[in-house]
Amino acid sequence: MEASAKIFVILGAVNAFLAVGLGAFGAHGLRAKLTPDLLAVYKTGVEYHFYHALGLLAVGLIAQHLPQVGLVRASGWTMLVGILIFSGTLYLLSITGVRWLGAITPIGGTAFLISWGMLVWAVARS
Secondary structure, eight states, rough: OOOOHHHHHHHHHHHHHHHHHHIIIIIIIIISSSSSHHHHHHHHHHHHHHHHHHHHHHHHHHHHHHHTOOHHHHHHHHHHHHHHIIIIIHHHHHHOEEEEEEHHHOOOOOOHHHHHHHHHHHHHOO
């Protein structure tokens, strides 16, 4: 497997693993500790974490077929940043109750949009 493709398949699998684990932790460990609105915030973090873990797997598969297209790799790194910022701030907000973290979350959402746009552009131009 091509090196950059392998990196994104591994990153996707690791993030899927984390999303499942964090989802289970939220469902079983946080349900009694968080208010319903904060639990919903946490679940949104898990949901988008999982979607974009699958996105990283897709980037890895596409990178295997288009190893020379740097925009595919850039899409994957941007998607990973989106997971860290979007889901990360939602996890922190829900656990700490620090509401201003919600102001940072859209930066991660923007990274998601940019990453998907880059992936579309990379594949369409190849």
